[in-house]
Amino acid sequence: MxxxxxxxxxxxxxxxxxxxxxxxxxxxxxxxxxxxxxxxxxxxxxxxxxxxxxxxxxxxxxxxxxxxxxxxxxxxxxxxxxxxxxxxxxxxxxxxxxxxxxxxxxxxxxxxxxxxxxxxxxxxxxxxxxxxxxxxxxxxxxxxxxxxxxPLITRADHKARADKFSYKPDPERAMRAAQRAGSDVVALTRARLAIEKQDPNGASLLAQVPMTLSNDPAYLFAKSMVSRRAGRNEEAAQALLAAPDSAEAQVDTDEWWIERRLVSRELLDQGNARLAYKVAADAASPTANNYRAEQAFTAGWIALRFLNEPRLAAQHFARIDHQQDHPITLSRAAYWQGRAAQAMGDTGTARGRYEAAARYSTTFYGQAARARLGLPQVALRREPEPSSQAKANFDRIEVVRALKLLYAVGDRDTPITIYYDMAWRMEDTTHLVLLAQLAQANGDARGALVVGKEGLAEGHPLDHAAFPTFGLPSYTPIGNPVDKAMIYAVARQESQFNPRTLSSAKAMGLMQVTPAAGREVAKQTGAPYNEARLMSDQSYNVQFGAAELGELVENYSGNPLLVFAAYNAGRGSVRKWFARYGDPRDKDVDPIDWVECIPYSETRNYVQRVMENYLVYRQRFGIATPMPVAAR
Known part of the structure; x- marks a missing residue:
């Protein structure tokens, strides 16, 4: 010190x-x-x-x-x-x-x-x-x-700025720019902003936009949104396909991909897989890495599972690992390359791709690949033990000393910012291990998680640090019992072990318990409900979150995919998905496809992340019962 x-x-x-x-x-x-x-x-x-x-x-x-x-x-x-x-x-x-x-x-x-x-x-x-x-x-x-x-700024610049801040949206910035561009752009921008906030007048405002802008990409984007929300998905698709695919014309290719994804999935649900594929496959390349990977995956998945064109699917899946380096993305690409090869009868290539995915055993698709290969679903690597000289060198790093000062004065928020940056920039595995150990020594599960996740993302063997087995308080169970691994799996994704997490939907604390869920738990268990305690009392928060999980475990016969889907999106949503996609507990329903069919992007990702957490935590806590996620 x-x-x-x-x-x-x-x-x-x-x-x-x-x-x-x-x-x-x-x-x-x-x-x-x-x-x-x-x-x-x-x-x-x-x-x-x-x-x-x-x-x-x-x-x-x-x-x-x-x-x-x-x-x-x-x-x-x-x-x-x-x-x-x-x-x-x-x-x-x-x-x-x-x-x-x-x-x-x-x-x-x-x-x-x-x-x-x-x-x-x-x-x-x-x-x-x-x-x-x-x-x-x-x-x-x-x-x-x-x-x-x-004099250097043109009408086209004003229009581009109005378009950009209509995608975000930022009404004040968008309208200021539109007013400088002209009355036609004002009409289009006003319509787009209304449509973005789901104003019932949005469609009529769009109809009032001058015909000179009817082929404008921003107009076509708005037309797609209006058509999709009205259930006219083929019309929405045609609007998207009519737009130029250049990044400059679209202004925000990430937002265009999000709209294409929504339309594509609506078309899938309607049974129009061919058009769904075209909407996904013909998208301009998004800017964000995760969206680029998702676009290639979506096109490939539709080609394989709905059009039965494995060769075409393989081409899309191959594009994913050419532009990504994150284990979650690489394992997903390799797994589906294996599925495509298997569908073509190429068992050798299929096995090779499953083996490639299996290297990432802390990921959903790495675990699925290992199940297909008959391997233990999780194989955690041990971190190297730093030498005394490495520890001494690490302790001399100025920012490490700053971290220790922050802990000494009781600041547990600023270290998180520092951990993100240091873990991302550090190339030495030993330093990353020591950084994680610093967080662990200070009882900082959030910090250990940040360092571990960033380390895993960069290929370092920080499997244990990335899944802390501390950070949740003890609590008195109420309701149905839930294993410790499930509680940690959910908390890791929901709050990253930050007890002060408060979402826009008022989900609170370590387990992100909503007021509605809290009241329901109190009703079912007879426990006293106090909304303020969900934020102020960590044990109370975990107690109620665990009780909610216990109800879902009983409701879904212990199936973790369904438990996690319902915890995130609600039981009503899961009932709808049963009607559309079947029940993944049935032998003729592929559970992997069922997860990928979930229409909410947030819930699709959530189920995969919490499921992978769950399998890792089952091993970390010594729960040996196998939990297969491979397709049947």
Whole structure:
């Protein structure tokens, strides 16, 4: 522990001031600290929360001297905002950016100002237009850009900005840009915003959009939404297929993929698999890695399981692992490549692909592949034991010392931000193991989980760290018994062991218990219900979450896939899915397909993640009963 024992109170106060946006006061308090690590920690926090109080020069100095401190991208973004506001010399601006491109709208404009003075009109125009089209500029920043660089910004730029913030949606930004673009864009934007918030007038507003925009991608996107919600899915598909597939035309290819996914699945449910496939397969490539993988998977899955075209399916599945490196994605790709090869009668290739998936035994599809191969479904790797020299070197890392200071003052939130960044950037397995051990030594299940998950994602053997067996309090069971593995599996996904988690749907605490579920548990068990305690009392929260799981276990004869689906989406949804897709407990229903048929993207992912958690935790807690998830 750094020699700060007598100064922890001062550090605690400085951290609190920094987190509350009082940067000047925080820095004043930190100035009396003897430990330079403590002072750097406060400076780092002030840059993140109150950068204007520090000023550009001091922020730039910190970035130069401390390039290994976490969240460098965030720090640079903060620096760019202050740079824009302070308008330092051209030499200062050029020196700050060097050969690095600006990350923010204010940064782009700050650089454009300097380049404009030197006559680089082409670069200036590119920077200004990019900032205006894509960045979350405030109203005052928009006005400043238009005042300073107005002639460079075209109607097309205003239209693109209106489109971007109609996808998000951000009504104020969208309408400001639309009004600058013209009355036709105003009509389209107003209709789109109404449709996004499911205003009943949305369809009629769309009908009032001038015909000159009837082939505009934004119009076609809105038309698809209206048609889909009205159950006219073929019409929605035609609108999507009529749009150009370039990223520039669509503005937000991720949102376009989400809409295509919804339409494709509606078409599947209606029995129109051929059109469902086309809607999925012809999508412009999304920007986000997970959406790109999902798009390739969806097209391949439909081709294999609904069109019986395994060769076509294999081509789509092969695209997934060419662009991804996450174990969850790689195992899914390999498993379905195996299924496609098996459908073509190529048993050798099928086995090879199942073996590739089986390497990832902490993932849903890795476990499914292992079941097909007759292997134990989970094979956890042991972390290497760091040497005493490695431990000494690790303890000398400045940010590690900062983590220890945070724990010493009782801050258990800031370490999570640091763990995410360090675990993502660290390449040495031993350092990752030591980082996880630091979290474990401080009883920080959230921190251990973050380090473990990031380590697994980068290929490191942090299987045990990624599935902490601590972090939940003891509780008195009420209702039907539930095994410990199931409770940990759910908590790991629901809250990541953060007892203060509160969702937009008012799901609360470690087990994300909703008020409705809490009242139902109280009714069924006779336990007293107190909504406030679901947040304030961790044991009470786990008690009620476990009781809800117990009811579902009894209701679904212990089938974990159904238990987890109902815990996330409700029993009513599961009943609907029985009617549409059958009961995965029946021998003629493939449980893997049943999960992939779930129409809610969140629930599909949830069931897979909690199921993989469950099998790992069964092993970690010594519950040996096999839980097969392989297709029958």
């Amino acid at each position: 750094p020699a700060l024992t007598g100064e922890l109170g001062t550090l605690r106060s400085a951290i609190s001031l920094a987190k509350n946006g009082k940067g000047t006061e925080a820095m004043a308090a930190a100035s009396s600290l003897d430990d330079p690590v403590a002072r750097n920690l406060v400076t780092w926090l002030v840059i993140r929360s109150a950068p204007n109080d520090l000023g550009f020069e001091r922020i730039a100095q910190f970035l130069k001297e401390k390039p290994y401190w976490p969240t460098q991208s965030t720090l640079r973004r903060k620096a760019e905002a202050v740079l824009y506001a302070e308008k330092p010399s051209a030499a200062t601006v050029r020196a700050f950016f060097g050969d690095q491109a600006p990350l923010t709208g204010p940064g782009k404009i700050a650089l454009a100002r300097v380049l404009s003075a030197s006559g680089d009109r082409a670069t200036v125009a590119a920077l200004v237009r990019d900032a205006y089209r894509t960045d979350d500029l405030s109203e005052s920043s928009e006005g400043a850009i238009l005042s300073e660089f107005g």
